[in-house]
Amino acid sequence: MTNSIQKVAVITGASQGIGAALVEAYRKSGFAVVANSRSIAPSTEPDHVTVAGDISDPAVARAVIETAVREFGRVDTLVNNAGIFIAKPFTEYTDEDYRAAIGVNLTSFFTTTQLAVDQMLRQGGGGHVVQVTTSLVDHANSSVPSVLASLTKGGLQSATKSLAIELATRGVRVNAISPGIISTPMHAPETHAAMASLHPVGRMGTIDDVVDGVLFLENAPFVTGEVLHVDGGQSAGH
Structure with missing residues (x-):
């Protein structure tokens, strides 16, 4: 167990892409990290523990928070x-699409956040919760039909503001990052030019862009209830 001064971050969806980069960034910032994804590998590194499993399963969410404690x-x-x-x-x-989106995007937020906030309040020293949403919530695009993303990620943005106000006097901040299209291996190289054109700045975002946004919120003690758009101007218009 680490000493009581070291802060501890829990990161879901942490085996690759943005999640893996967030794990690295928080560890470089001095945090111990508990990382989760369905197929995440065990860690042998100090101050870094992994918990494999589907975070939409409340039992997995509980295991993640219990492991951190x-x-x-x-x-x-x-x-x-x-x-x-x-x-x-x-x-x-399909019904399967709906259940999957609700489970991963909403149920995992509800269960994991409820457990984490309960722990933060019992510690008495404050805390920080960040959701990753999507710029399409605020800037719908007919070429990217995404009602399930708007339904679920839009719900997260609304919940972010509500929970931030509920906890504002209790030392726990709640924020969200709303990315545009981020250059990751899930986007084939031949699609990059078209995806870049959707952003007023003329390029796709990078994983580092999103990580920088999360770290800004982490280190901004007067910021809560914020939905920070890291989207190359998409949400502002075209």
């Missing part, structure tokens, strides 16, 4: 990074 004694930051994006015309969504 057991191994490190506390939870200071929760980054709800796990999420799925299904782009289909509205009438083509």
